[in-house]
Amino acid sequence: MGAIVPELDQRVITGLLATHLPRAKGRQLMLVHGRYAETAAKVFTVPDGEGDRRSVHVAHATSVLGITDAWQEHRAQHGSDLLVVTTDVADERVGVDLLGEMMRSRTITVDEADIVKQLFGAADLDPRMRRDPWLWLPAALIAAEPREGWPQRGTVLTLDAAMRALVGVRLGLEGVFEGGASVDVDALLAWSQQPGGPDRFAVLPEAEQQGIADWLEQRAGEAAPLLLRLAVSGLGPRATALGLLSSVLSESGDPSSADAALALGSLLNGVRFRPSELRAFTSAVEGTLTRWIGEAAGRGTQSEQARHRVLDVVRQADQLAESVHLTGVLADNPFLPSGFQERLRRLAEALSESADAAQAAWEFVREHQLAPSFYPERVELARMAVRLRRWLDQDVPGVSSVGQAVQAHVTNWGWADRALTQLWQGDTVADPVVDEAYGKLHDAARQRRHLLDEAFASCLARWTQDARPNRPGGDLLIENVLNEVARPLADAAHPPLVVVLTGMTGAVAAELGEELTSTGRWIELGEGGLRRAAVALMPSVTAVCRASLLSGRPVLGGPEEEKENFIAFWQEHDHTASLFHKSDIPAEVGHRLRDQLISAIAMDEVVGVVLDTIDESLDHGRQSPGGPWTVDSVTYLPELLNTARAQGRPVVLVSAHGHVQDRDSSSATPALAEDVEAARWRTGPAGDGEVALDGPRVLENGGRITAAWSEDIHYTPGKAGYRGGAALAEMAVPVLVLAPTDEVAPEGWATVPRESVEPSWWERSAEPVSPFVPAVEPKLTKKLARKTGLRPKTVATSDAPVDDETAKAPTAQNPPMEKAPEPEQSLGWRVVSTKIYDHQKAFVRRAPDRKVVAAVVDALDAAGGTLSLAAVVAAVTASGGRAPSRPEGIVTVLTRLLNVEGYDVINLIDTRTRVRLNRDQLIQQFELTQAEGGVA
Structure with a gap:
């Protein structure tokens, strides 16, 4: 029968019996050509095809006598059980009597293909499995059969199905490549x-390894x-x-x-x-x-x-x-952690070169594959460093008045504080090169902020002597916030929810405002489309500032006085009101807000809520010090916002006072001083880093105190931060008005564009922006600037602080201005004066006035080509146009007017929240020369 005797195991015998047992005609002996594996089971059971199982005994014999003895012994001991004898004895040597007892009356030769068909329940096999290079496959499939058997494959077992099954079992990838799954x-x-x-x-086995490798190469490359x-x-x-x-x-x-x-x-x-x-x-x-x-x-x-x-x-x-010393060669690898660290080192070097070099280096950091998901905090920290570098490259700002300074702090310098706070914490991975670069940048930015605080303190000292609620000098005072901000909202539509975030600084307001308006659930409103900033009372502590804020007049007091005076203020203005402090907010187990608070928000009354999370962090520290403040990190704020939004209420987020952080470990020991009253104010003569304040806005010590303006000074033991001083971060009170829609906006209010609260240096793409200027009717210029709030690159500087009575510096009511371009020279006016524009306009029903279209074009051009929808609407209304009911509607009309022959001159981007103008395409489509477009 040949020299090669195959080794058989239980799987093969089981497969043979499944094929031959149904046709055995009661015979119990089967001879199989081969050698039974020594380690294989000698006794097992198989299905009999009629719903039962029969026992099988396996023996190996090398002679006719051995076969005969095995059969006789089996009959004597095991009765009706089956006997399988593996042997290499030729059929012609087996006696007739024995042949008559055997299934098929001959020795059965193993056909691996037949066994495979049986194992997979297939009627036939892919013919390729019977020839090179796949001859190894049937034996491999038999050997690899899982305990639960192979899945049944239907009529034909294809080569692909067989290989998918084999690879799944052999590599432990069962189910991964099954069916039509991609290999x-x-x-x-x-x-x-x-x-x-x-x-x-x-x-x-080597043949099986090679076969699997070849098949996977065909499928996976x-x-x-x-x-x-x-x-x-x-x-x-x-x-x-x-x-x-x-x-x-x-x-x-x-x-x-x-x-x-x-x-x-x-x-x-x-x-x-x-x-x-x-x-x-x-x-x-x-x-x-x-x-x-x-x-x-x-x-x-x-x-x-x-x-x-x-x-x-x-x-x-x-x-x-x-x-193997390959780290240096792989420095640019976009996957290795060492490559990410190397990119940060390059950024550290670029920070000392220029803002553009630092920006390019940061973009290289951001492009590392691990950056967004594995190192987001480190990438953001690097971004803050680049932002501070851009801020330091701006002209040195000046302080010309108290009002200008607090407004600049909320819309500019406070953003620098936001970056400084994160940079102070440093990178989570110590690296001497990166740490030194961040440290130098931090110190330089702090020095600039130190100078601004010093100049502000000087202005504050003079202003404090005469400023009163009825003589604010054009500035918003903290005790007037209810009257000037909350009351117009209450009179216009739904009464507001006034949320006092005690301790909120300009930096924290920047973080919260950015988060809340970026999702589209809230818009920010403001008079003239501006975010307001109020001036705190002195000393800038809770008992003075929050009590005065909630009372609508300068007063000292605690929670009881705040509640009584808040209700009284609104009663004087024909509104019912209620105020909830920390202990009034939490509900029973299973709820977050107390029923009384939820009911008050649902009713037609003004509701005030005091949240102390930020202020309390100064005493107890934060879980993640130096990290950004988010809505979720302020206890109860998410629930309050959701409840107010469900009722269609506007929300006023206002601080009572700010704070300064303790950024110097050496300042844990308080400064030596006499007559200490609190962490940041005292009585007695002023020294270095301090300012003497006296006047009607000072509510302690008979109207005369000494306050620290330097962030490095505190008179009490070290904590996470302090309040009560005269630094901008303590005295500037951010006021954010949020609403679900602009339908609740009082007359003269508009959506606050992002461009009016985010400084130009915050993002590289944000070019220095001038106020919008209408293409016609220059008399509207100041009105337009007030509505947009956009400003030149730097705050107006002054050699010396001046009083508010004489200052003409930018404030919320008087934003910084640049010289308006002559109407006939503006890009927008050139466009609307062309015959091409007249032709386009003929096909647009109810097209806006030329001056409106020109104003939008000029506003977009001044902003470098991109503005938020809110800023575009502000340009429309400021130029005399009607505010559209749907902001996207004005852009749709503009696309019909300006997108000549379908070219994208103007379109919506960033999930339809921003508008982009393609200046070059505009000039080309309206056949303007570069000189006419305003380009030399």
Whole structure:
């Protein structure tokens, strides 16, 4: 029967019996050509085809006598059980009597293909499985049959289905490649990271290894065979990390490439590869890591698993690179943690060069693959550093009045404080180069803020002597906030919810305002489209400032006085009101807000709520010191906002006073001073870093105190922060008015454009912006500037502080102005004066006046081509146009007027929240020369 005797096991015997037992005609003996494996079970059961199972005994015999003895012994001991004898004895040597007892009356030769058909329940096999190079496959399928059996495949078992099943079981990827699922390297690389995964492939017979590798190469590309060779060499767990390092060979001509190749070769442990294989493997690894990084950005178990996979790979790659001195060569690798750190070092160097160099370096940091999901705080910190560099590159601002200073603080300098707060904390990974660069930048920015606080204190000292509620000098006073901000809202539509965020600074207001308006759930409203800033009373402590804010007049008091005076103020103005303090807010278990508070917000009355989270953090610290303040981090604020929005109420977010942070560890010991009354104010003569204040706005010590304006001074033991001084961060009181829609806006109020509260240096794309100027009727210029609130690059400077009575500096009511362009010279006017515009206008029903279109074009042009929808609407109304019921509507009309022949001259971007003007396309489509467009 031939020299080769196949080794058989239980799977083969079971398959043969499944084929021949139904036709056995009661015979119990089956002879099979082969040798039964010594380790295989000698007794087991098989289905009998009639719903029952029969016991099977297996023996091996090498002679006719051995076969006969085995049969006789079986009959004597096991009755009706089946006996299978494996043998290499030829049929012609078996006696007739024995042949008569045998199934099929002959020795059965194993046909592996038939067994495979039986195992998969298939009527036939793909014919390729019966010839090279797939002859190894049937035996492999028989050997790999899982305990629960192979899935039934129907009429024909295709080669693809067979290989998918085999690879799934052999590699431990059951179900991954089943059906029509894509066979890709992602799954193979994930498999290589699994404990024991690569070992399963390494122990397979060589023919099976080669066959699986060839099939995977056809399906997944050239990367698969190299990955499997690494697995065979024991490098499977390192395969993905090695794929990252193999990028060192992608730079041809690099003098270090030869050394890098040798270093990489030492890590590959002699595994051979074609250059195309290595390139494919590198590309596959990078693509897979990119996808894993994307998965890690979400939440849940799968994202957490992806995060661990990514970190395991990149950290292992960094360790391998360091072991063969490849870290320097891989400095630009976009996946390695060491590459991210190197990018931060380059940023640190660029910070000392220029703002543009720093911005380019930061963009390189941001482009690192790990940046958004694994190092977001570090990327944001680097961004804050670049922003501070841009701020320091601005002309040195000046302080010309108290009102101008507090307004500038809320819309400019407070944003610098916001960046400073984060930079003070430093990077989470200590690096001497980065730490030194951040430290220098922080100190330079603090020095500028120190000078601004000093100048402000000087102005404040003179202004305080005469400023009164009825003589504010054009400034918004904290005791007038209810009357000038909340009362117009109450008279116009729904009564407001007044939320007092005690301790909120301009920096915190910038964070909260940005978060609340960025989602589209809230818009910010303001008189003339401006965010207001009030001036605190002195000393800037809660008992003085919050009591006066809620009373509508200067007064000292606590919660009881605040509640009584708040209700009385609104009664005087024909509104009922209620005020809730900390103890009045929480509900019983299972609810957040007390029923009385929810009911008050649902009723037609003014509701005030005092939240002390920010102020209390000064005494107790925060869970994440130096991190940004968010809506969720202020206790009860999310619930209050949601409840107010559900009722259509506007919300006034206002501070009682600000605070300064303790940024100097050496200042834990209080400054030595006499007559100390609180952390930041005392009585007695003023010294360095202090200012003497007296007048009607000072409510302690008979109207005369000494307050610290320097952030470094405090008179009481060290805490996270302090209140009561004369620094801008303490005296400037941000006032934010939020509403679900602009329908609740009082007359003369408008949506506050982002451009009017975000300084031009905050984002690189934001060019220095001048006030909008209408293309015709220059007499509207001041009105237009008041509505937009946009300003030149820097605050007007002054050699010396001056009184408000003589100051003509920018304030909320008098924003900084630049010289208006002559109407006939503006780009917008040139456009609307063309015959092409007349032709376009003929096809637009109810087109706005030329002056409105020109004003919008000029506003967009002045802003560098991009404005928020709110700013565009402000330009429309300021030029005499009617405010559209739908802001997008005016842009739709403008597209019909300006998008000649379908070209995108003007369009909505950023999920339809901003408007972009393509200046070059505008000039081309309306056949203007560059000179006519305002370009030399």
